[in-house]
Amino acid sequence: MIFETHAHLDFFANSDDNSVFYRICESCIENNISKIVVPPISFDSNFVIADLLKGYEENIFQAIGLHPKEAINTILTNKKQEELLDLYREKQNIVAIKTGLDFSKTKLQEAQIKHQIESFRRLTIMAAELNLGLILHIRDAWSQFLIEWEAIIKKLDDMNLKTPKTVIHCCNGRNLKETEEVINKGINFFGVGGKIFTDVSLRNTIKDLSLKCIVLETDSPYLQPEAYIPPDFIREYEKNGHRKLKGINTPQSLTLIAGEVANIKGIPIEKVIEETYNNAMELFSL
Ligand SMILES: [Zn+2]
Known part of the structure:
Protein backbone atom coordinates (compact mmCIF):
# COMPACT_ATOMS: atom_id res chain seq x y z
CA MET A 1 0.00 0.00 0.00
CA ILE A 2 1.29 3.41 -0.99
CA PHE A 3 0.76 6.61 1.00
CA GLU A 4 0.49 9.77 -1.13
CA THR A 5 1.27 12.67 1.20
CA HIS A 6 0.56 15.62 -1.11
CA ALA A 7 -1.90 15.70 -4.02
CA HIS A 8 -4.13 18.58 -5.10
CA LEU A 9 -7.01 16.34 -6.09
CA ASP A 10 -9.46 19.26 -5.98
CA PHE A 11 -7.84 20.40 -9.23
CA PHE A 12 -9.87 17.67 -10.94
CA ALA A 13 -13.20 18.92 -9.62
CA ASN A 14 -15.51 21.32 -11.42
CA SER A 15 -18.53 23.16 -10.14
CA ASP A 16 -20.71 21.34 -12.68
CA ASP A 17 -18.96 17.99 -13.06
CA ASN A 18 -16.86 16.10 -10.54
CA SER A 19 -16.70 12.84 -12.46
CA VAL A 20 -12.96 13.08 -13.19
CA PHE A 21 -12.28 13.76 -9.52
CA TYR A 22 -14.22 10.65 -8.51
CA ARG A 23 -12.54 8.52 -11.15
CA ILE A 24 -9.13 9.58 -9.85
CA CYS A 25 -10.11 8.72 -6.27
CA GLU A 26 -11.45 5.32 -7.33
CA SER A 27 -8.49 4.44 -9.52
CA CYS A 28 -6.03 5.39 -6.76
CA ILE A 29 -7.78 3.16 -4.26
CA GLU A 30 -7.98 0.32 -6.81
CA ASN A 31 -4.28 0.69 -7.55
CA ASN A 32 -3.09 0.37 -3.98
CA ILE A 33 -2.67 4.06 -3.28
CA SER A 34 -4.66 3.56 -0.18
CA LYS A 35 -4.08 6.85 1.60
CA ILE A 36 -3.87 10.37 0.20
CA VAL A 37 -3.54 13.78 1.83
CA VAL A 38 -5.03 16.76 -0.01
CA PRO A 39 -3.63 20.18 0.98
CA PRO A 40 -5.34 23.53 0.34
CA ILE A 41 -4.24 26.03 -2.31
CA SER A 42 -6.39 28.92 -1.15
CA PHE A 43 -8.29 29.70 2.04
CA ASP A 44 -11.59 28.89 0.34
CA SER A 45 -10.29 25.58 -0.93
CA ASN A 46 -10.18 24.29 2.67
CA PHE A 47 -13.98 24.16 2.56
CA VAL A 48 -14.30 23.00 -1.05
CA ILE A 49 -11.99 20.05 -0.32
CA ALA A 50 -13.92 19.13 2.83
CA ASP A 51 -17.11 18.88 0.75
CA LEU A 52 -15.47 16.93 -2.05
CA LEU A 53 -14.01 14.29 0.23
CA LYS A 54 -17.36 13.32 1.71
CA GLY A 55 -17.64 9.54 1.51
CA TYR A 56 -13.88 9.08 1.03
CA GLU A 57 -12.84 9.93 4.58
CA GLU A 58 -11.33 6.52 5.22
CA ASN A 59 -8.79 6.84 2.44
CA ILE A 60 -8.48 10.50 1.64
CA THR A 163 7.08 20.54 18.11
CA PRO A 164 4.57 19.11 15.60
CA LYS A 165 5.59 16.19 13.43
CA THR A 166 6.76 18.04 10.37
CA VAL A 167 7.45 17.39 6.70
CA ILE A 168 9.30 19.63 4.27
CA HIS A 169 7.15 19.23 1.19
CA CYS A 170 8.64 19.01 -2.31
CA CYS A 171 12.23 18.52 -1.28
CA ASN A 172 14.90 19.70 -3.63
CA GLY A 173 18.60 20.38 -3.87
CA ARG A 174 19.50 20.65 -0.20
CA ASN A 175 22.58 18.64 0.71
CA LEU A 176 22.77 16.01 3.42
CA LYS A 177 24.46 18.32 5.92
CA GLU A 178 21.73 20.98 5.57
CA THR A 179 19.08 18.27 5.76
CA GLU A 180 20.58 16.86 8.94
CA GLU A 181 20.69 20.35 10.39
CA VAL A 182 16.89 20.63 10.20
CA ILE A 183 16.45 17.08 11.48
CA ASN A 184 18.28 18.32 14.58
CA LYS A 185 15.70 21.07 14.83
CA GLY A 186 12.86 18.58 15.07
CA ILE A 187 11.88 18.25 11.40
CA ASN A 188 11.80 14.56 10.71
CA PHE A 189 10.27 14.05 7.30
CA PHE A 190 11.05 15.06 3.73
CA GLY A 191 8.56 14.80 0.89
CA VAL A 192 10.12 13.22 -2.18
CA GLY A 193 8.38 13.49 -5.54
CA GLY A 194 8.98 13.86 -9.27
CA LYS A 195 12.10 15.98 -8.82
CA ILE A 196 13.94 12.79 -7.88
CA PHE A 197 14.35 12.12 -11.61
CA THR A 198 16.04 15.38 -12.48
CA ASP A 199 17.53 17.02 -9.39
CA VAL A 200 21.09 15.71 -9.00
CA SER A 201 21.65 17.10 -5.52
CA LEU A 202 18.33 15.65 -4.31
CA ARG A 203 19.41 12.26 -5.69
CA ASN A 204 22.73 12.52 -3.82
CA THR A 205 20.99 13.47 -0.58
CA ILE A 206 18.44 10.68 -0.86
CA LYS A 207 21.21 8.14 -1.30
CA ASP A 208 22.50 8.78 2.22
CA LEU A 209 19.36 9.98 3.96
CA SER A 210 17.73 7.42 6.25
CA LEU A 211 14.62 5.86 4.73
CA LYS A 212 12.93 6.70 8.05
CA CYS A 213 12.90 10.37 7.00
CA ILE A 214 11.29 9.93 3.58
CA VAL A 215 7.63 10.21 2.63
CA LEU A 216 6.33 10.03 -0.94
CA GLU A 217 4.33 12.73 -2.71
CA THR A 218 3.48 13.73 -6.25
CA ASP A 219 2.19 17.31 -5.87
CA SER A 220 -0.31 16.13 -8.49
CA PRO A 221 -1.47 17.58 -10.93
CA TYR A 222 1.94 19.28 -11.05
CA LEU A 223 5.45 17.88 -11.54
CA GLN A 224 4.65 15.00 -13.88
CA PRO A 225 7.63 12.64 -14.16
CA GLU A 226 8.70 12.34 -17.79
CA ALA A 227 8.20 8.57 -17.88
CA TYR A 228 4.68 8.71 -16.46
CA ILE A 229 1.75 7.94 -18.71
CA PRO A 230 -1.54 8.98 -17.09
CA PRO A 231 -4.63 6.76 -17.40
CA ASP A 232 -6.73 7.17 -20.57
CA PHE A 233 -9.48 9.16 -18.90
CA ILE A 234 -6.93 11.75 -17.77
CA ARG A 235 -5.49 12.04 -21.26
CA GLU A 236 -9.02 12.45 -22.55
CA TYR A 237 -9.65 15.16 -19.95
CA GLU A 238 -6.45 16.91 -20.96
CA LYS A 239 -7.27 16.66 -24.65
CA ASN A 240 -10.63 18.25 -24.06
CA GLY A 241 -8.79 21.20 -22.54
CA HIS A 242 -10.74 21.22 -19.29
CA ARG A 243 -7.83 22.54 -17.31
CA LYS A 244 -4.74 23.93 -18.96
CA LEU A 245 -1.61 22.23 -17.76
CA LYS A 246 1.32 20.69 -19.57
CA GLY A 247 1.43 17.05 -18.58
CA ILE A 248 -1.08 16.20 -15.88
CA ASN A 249 0.29 14.18 -13.00
CA THR A 250 -1.77 11.87 -10.78
CA PRO A 251 -0.91 9.98 -7.56
CA GLN A 252 -0.38 6.86 -9.64
CA SER A 253 3.06 8.12 -10.66
CA LEU A 254 4.15 7.28 -7.10
CA THR A 255 5.07 3.80 -8.25
CA LEU A 256 7.72 5.32 -10.52
CA ILE A 257 8.92 7.64 -7.75
CA ALA A 258 9.17 4.81 -5.22
CA GLY A 259 11.06 2.77 -7.83
CA GLU A 260 13.56 5.56 -8.34
CA VAL A 261 14.16 5.98 -4.60
CA ALA A 262 14.75 2.21 -4.45
CA ASN A 263 17.21 2.41 -7.39
CA ILE A 264 19.18 5.22 -5.82
CA LYS A 265 19.38 3.54 -2.44
CA GLY A 266 19.97 0.07 -3.91
CA ILE A 267 17.11 -1.51 -1.97
CA PRO A 268 13.89 -3.29 -3.04
CA ILE A 269 10.93 -1.09 -4.03
CA GLU A 270 8.71 -3.01 -1.59
CA LYS A 271 10.85 -1.76 1.28
CA VAL A 272 10.55 1.85 0.08
CA ILE A 273 6.77 1.55 -0.24
CA GLU A 274 6.34 -0.08 3.15
CA GLU A 275 8.63 2.22 5.14
CA THR A 276 7.39 5.45 3.56
CA TYR A 277 3.83 4.31 4.28
CA ASN A 278 4.71 3.77 7.94
CA ASN A 279 6.50 7.12 8.07
CA ALA A 280 3.44 8.92 6.73
CA MET A 281 1.22 7.13 9.25
CA GLU A 282 3.49 8.46 11.97
CA LEU A 283 3.65 11.96 10.50
CA PHE A 284 -0.13 12.24 10.43
CA SER A 285 -0.71 10.25 13.66
CA LEU A 286 -2.90 7.69 11.90
ZN1 LIG B 1 1.44 21.46 -3.61
Missing part, protein backbone atom coordinates in the same frame (compact mmCIF):
# COMPACT_ATOMS: atom_id res chain seq x y z
CA PHE A 61 -7.41 12.98 4.27
CA GLN A 62 -7.21 16.70 4.37
CA ALA A 63 -4.62 19.25 5.39
CA ILE A 64 -6.02 22.66 6.31
CA GLY A 65 -4.33 26.03 6.37
CA LEU A 66 -3.06 28.57 3.95
CA HIS A 67 -0.57 28.38 1.09
CA PRO A 68 2.22 30.92 1.82
CA LYS A 69 1.65 32.60 -1.55
CA GLU A 70 -1.92 33.31 -0.56
CA ALA A 71 -0.89 34.36 2.95
CA ILE A 72 0.70 37.53 1.56
CA ASN A 73 -2.69 39.04 0.76
CA THR A 74 -5.18 36.91 2.67
CA ILE A 75 -4.38 37.78 6.26
CA LEU A 76 -5.00 34.95 8.66
CA THR A 77 -7.28 36.85 11.03
CA ASN A 78 -8.66 35.41 14.26
CA LYS A 79 -11.97 34.97 12.48
CA LYS A 80 -10.38 32.97 9.66
CA GLN A 81 -8.45 30.87 12.12
CA GLU A 82 -11.68 30.20 14.00
CA GLU A 83 -13.30 29.05 10.74
CA LEU A 84 -10.48 26.56 10.22
CA LEU A 85 -10.86 25.37 13.79
CA ASP A 86 -14.59 24.85 13.24
CA LEU A 87 -13.86 22.80 10.14
CA TYR A 88 -11.33 20.73 12.08
CA ARG A 89 -13.91 20.03 14.80
CA GLU A 90 -16.49 19.04 12.25
CA LYS A 91 -14.37 16.62 10.19
CA GLN A 92 -12.67 13.44 11.27
CA ASN A 93 -10.21 13.21 8.43
CA ILE A 94 -8.16 16.37 8.96
CA VAL A 95 -4.64 15.21 9.73
CA ALA A 96 -2.35 18.16 9.07
CA ILE A 97 -1.85 21.87 8.73
CA LYS A 98 -0.18 23.39 5.71
CA THR A 99 1.87 26.57 5.86
CA GLY A 100 5.36 27.81 5.01
CA LEU A 101 7.33 30.60 3.44
CA ASP A 102 7.58 31.37 -0.26
CA PHE A 103 9.53 34.37 -1.52
CA SER A 104 9.82 33.11 -5.11
CA LYS A 105 9.03 34.88 -8.40
CA THR A 106 7.56 38.25 -7.45
CA LYS A 107 9.36 40.63 -5.14
CA LEU A 108 7.29 40.92 -2.00
CA GLN A 109 6.64 44.10 -0.09
CA GLU A 110 7.66 44.24 3.53
CA ALA A 111 4.06 44.05 4.72
CA GLN A 112 3.43 40.98 2.57
CA ILE A 113 6.46 39.20 4.04
CA LYS A 114 5.19 40.06 7.51
CA HIS A 115 1.79 38.56 6.76
CA GLN A 116 3.37 35.39 5.46
CA ILE A 117 5.57 35.00 8.53
CA GLU A 118 2.66 35.72 10.87
CA SER A 119 0.50 33.10 9.20
CA PHE A 120 3.41 30.60 9.35
CA ARG A 121 3.79 31.20 13.11
CA ARG A 122 0.09 31.00 13.87
CA LEU A 123 -0.53 27.86 11.86
CA THR A 124 2.52 26.08 13.30
CA ILE A 125 1.30 26.82 16.82
CA MET A 126 -2.18 25.65 15.82
CA ALA A 127 -0.70 22.33 14.59
CA ALA A 128 1.08 21.91 17.92
CA GLU A 129 -2.05 22.72 19.88
CA LEU A 130 -4.23 20.31 17.90
CA ASN A 131 -1.55 17.64 17.66
CA LEU A 132 -1.73 17.66 13.85
CA GLY A 133 1.06 17.01 11.37
CA LEU A 134 2.69 20.06 9.79
CA ILE A 135 3.32 20.36 6.05
CA LEU A 136 5.84 23.06 5.22
CA HIS A 137 6.14 24.62 1.80
CA ILE A 138 9.47 26.48 1.74
CA ARG A 139 10.56 28.13 -1.47
CA ASP A 140 13.38 30.64 -1.97
CA ALA A 141 13.13 31.43 1.73
CA TRP A 142 15.43 28.91 3.40
CA SER A 143 17.55 31.22 5.58
CA GLN A 144 14.50 33.21 6.74
CA PHE A 145 12.75 29.93 7.44
CA LEU A 146 15.57 28.69 9.70
CA ILE A 147 15.45 31.94 11.71
CA GLU A 148 11.64 31.81 12.09
CA TRP A 149 11.64 28.11 12.89
CA GLU A 150 14.14 28.59 15.77
CA ALA A 151 11.90 31.32 17.20
CA ILE A 152 8.76 29.19 16.83
CA ILE A 153 10.24 26.13 18.54
CA LYS A 154 11.35 28.34 21.41
CA LYS A 155 7.87 29.80 21.68
CA LEU A 156 6.29 26.32 21.63
CA ASP A 157 8.65 25.27 24.36
CA ASP A 158 7.62 28.30 26.44
CA MET A 159 3.99 27.30 25.88
CA ASN A 160 4.79 23.74 26.97
CA LEU A 161 3.84 22.41 23.54
CA LYS A 162 5.67 19.75 21.57
